[in-house]
Each structure stands twice: as structure tokens, then as C-alpha cells.
Amino acid sequence: MNTKRLKIWSIAAICVLSACSKDYLDINKNPNKPSNVTPGLVLTNALNSTAASTTGSTEFYAFSAAWIGYWNFSGAVAAFAEERSYQFTSNYGPLVNIWNNLYHNLEDYDYVGRKGLELKNPFYVAVSKTMKVYDFHNLVDIYNNIPYSEALKSTAVIRPAYDKAQDIYEDLAKQLDTAASLFKANIGKVSTSDGAFDVMYKGDALKWGRFANTLKLRLLLRQSEMPGRAGYINSEIAKINANGMGYIGIEKDGGAFVNPGYTNSDGKQNPFWANFGYSPANAPVNNHRYYIASEYAINFYQNNNDPRLGKLYTTLNDGKGTTYSGSRFGPTATSPADDPINRSSIGRGLLKGADMSQPLLTDFESLFLQAEAAQRGYISGAARGFYEQAVTQNFSYLGAEGVTAYLAQSDISNWDLATDKLKLIITQKWAAMNGINDMESWADFRRLNIPADIPVSDNPAATTRKIPVRMLYPQSEYNYNPDNVLAQGQISQFTSRIFWDVN
Incomplete structure (x- = not known):
């Protein structure tokens, strides 16, 4: 492990052991008198925490992987009753942890942004805005209305009101516009010392700008099925075009990846590997x-x-x-047939190694987004070209061969043979996002119902045989912010849709 990686891990450890993470309702912290911590130190920890609490976490796959048809649960453990039955409460672990982890992470990015303003450092301000969008949009996509404008204010507002999800999305788009402008103005100007704290792009403002633009495109396409939103989407894409930085494309780094120096030792492994792969002694972990x-x-x-x-x-x-063999979704894990020795496990195209970088948004996801946007007429360029590049880059990421033959073989992959181009794009996006970001596939399914034949659980306790459309609010909100959460009305995982879910 080189000296630079050791330094970064030392920085991250300092932040983890100190007070870098805190609840948005934490009354022991005053945002107007923060600890005087270098923002770069907090940024390193915050990016690592984002990787560990989103695409590298157990929670981002615990329910979505099964509900969207990628993974099931083995006979090695008598658990996952909530996931199999779709019946869960406001104390369900993943929904509680996602809420808490993302709001903790947002506090760190908020600190980075405030210190960036204080130090007149536009790079920290822009990164803060971009990563706060990343976290907030995940929260909206999972819970709909959430605390936003009054969140992150600690003792100033200990019971924050809930903002409407669509209003939040529209403000997130504005935040990304501002971030993109700051990144553009600082291309080639980020100091080496600030870049050393950036464990995603190493201070490359142009790559950060493309990430911000791609994240905004993702937000806009979420709303593409909503009546009357075409004009808004077109006007917002015009703003992306105006900054001229474009989107994540075919790049040697494959998109937005976090790596603070992961290595095969306790506490320092890539989070996805640590959660779903192998111990430092090469023994399969429980998951x-x-x-x-x-x-x-x-x-x-x-x-x-x-x-x-x-x-x-x-x-x-x-x-x-x-x-190869997989299990059907639903039955309680009592059958020897579902023992791990009789079924296929998570593959090495996903589990590359303990030192692998953790993707937050890959080039192939970006290309699928561009393919959809071009097919809908929102951006220029050939939808076919974006689509075929997306599939090709996914093959490359996984280490699979034969992409040319695959793209030519049938209407499930062949552009010319497919009668429904949007269905083709989203079906292949589903095939590509497996184990990369299953939340994205759940979002696509909710807004487009593609793939249409995703199996519904046949568990006896699944009295409502329908894939849930959202998570409930965590019990902590009912305990400590009751008036505001109760104002959201009676929440159902089957009928209380996210604002963009109109199909």
C-alpha cells in the first residue's frame, strides 16, 4: 500500500473517530459554530461514507435486489421475511438505516460547503452541492416528501418540515446548475492539496462537471412520464447544453468511482466486497x-x-x-434446494477484489440515460449509438466478451430488430445495472414497468402481491418529528407513490 493511500486512510479514520457524522436532528451540534476541521478531511470521509451507505451498502440491495429480479435469499438463513412478503413496518432495518445514513452523510457535505464558502474555495462548494443532490435525490426516490429546506439546521430547526418531492427535485436541478458553473470556472485550477482529498476525481473539475450534468439528466428522466413535464425537461437540458461540459462518456475511469485506498485488510476493504464478498482470509462473508x-x-x-x-x-x-441455478422469489428458506451449494452466487464480474473502486454512477449508466434521452428527443445524437456504447461498456466493466455478436443476435439486444426502442434500452439497462445499483432498476421499474415480467413474490404472507413502490418513514420521525411526518398522511408501501411514478 503506497504512502498516499496510507495518508488518505489515516484521514478517513480521523474523521470516522471524530464527529464528522451526525444526525440532522442532533441537538449537540451547532452549525453556526462548527469544529474547525479542514474541509478536505471531511470530504474524504464523506465520499467514502457515500460509497459505503449507497451502492456499496447492504441496504441498497437488501430488498431491491430481490424485488427487481436479480438476487434471492438462500436456505443458509431463516430471515428476510419482510423482503419476501413485502410486509414491513417503520422499524424495518434497511429503511431506517438508509434514512439515517444519508442524513448523516448530508451533514458532512453541508459542512464542506459552508467551510468552502468561508475559505472562498469554489471547488468545495461545488462538490458539496453535487453530493448533497446525490443523497437528497436518493432520499426522495425512496421516501417521496422529506425534510429538505429546514433539514441540516441542527438546533435552529429540530423538527424540520417536509418539502414536496417535486419541489425538492426542481431545487436540486438548480443546485446542479450552480455546481456545474463553478466546476467549469475552475477547470485546471483546483490545487494539488485539495485534489488529494478528493477520492473520486482527484480534483478534476471537468469530470466533476460531467458527473453533475449526468446526475441532473437522471433527475430529469425520472420525470419523463409525468404529463406536462416535457417543456420543463427541455428547458433544463438546454442549461446543461449551455455549460458545454457534456455527460459522463466512455472514459478510462468508467464514471464516478470512489476509492480512498481500499485494500484487503479488516476495515479497509471496498464496502461492496466487504458486504457481499470475502473476508481478508478469503472466507465467504455471511451475505x-x-x-x-x-x-x-x-x-x-x-x-x-x-x-x-x-x-x-x-x-x-x-x-x-x-x-448455473437460481431460486424463485417468495418461499421461506427451508428447502435444501436453496442451500448455497445448490445455487449460483454473486459473480466475480461484480466482486473484482477487495481493492476495487466503488461505482456511484458508471459510464454505461450515463450512456443508457443518454440513449433514453435521445430516443425521447431531449438531446441530440443517435440513440442507437448511445445504446450500443452502453452495452459495450457494461461488458467491458464486467470483463465479458462477445458484445458484438450479442448486439446482433435478437430483438432482446438488436437495435434494428426491436420494435419498441425504449423497451429495448431499459431492458438492457436492467441487465447491466445488476449488482451495480439495484435502486436504479427499482426506480426504472416503478416509472416504466420494464421489465414487465419481473416475478412477484409467492410467499404465503405476501397478501398484497405487488412490488412496493416506496419505503415507509422511519419510526424515529414519528417519535421525534411527529407533527410533520403525520402531515404526510397514511403511508402505504403499495399505493403511496413517489411523485414521478405515474404509470
């Missing part, structure tokens, strides 16, 4: 045994001669077998 392949996904990749199958999943018994 690697608990999460197995979905029968639906195995059939999809096999039936379509998809070379990504062997990268997304192992053969039976964690690669010791010669065939």
Missing part, C-alpha cells in the same frame, strides 16, 4: 452465502445467450460446480 441468484435473472441471461451470465453469477457452490 455471500445469504444472497443467491434469482431464477428469473439466470433464465434471462441463459435464454438470451448473454455472456455476462458467468460474470454476474458463479456456477453452483460458489464456482465449484459446472452449471
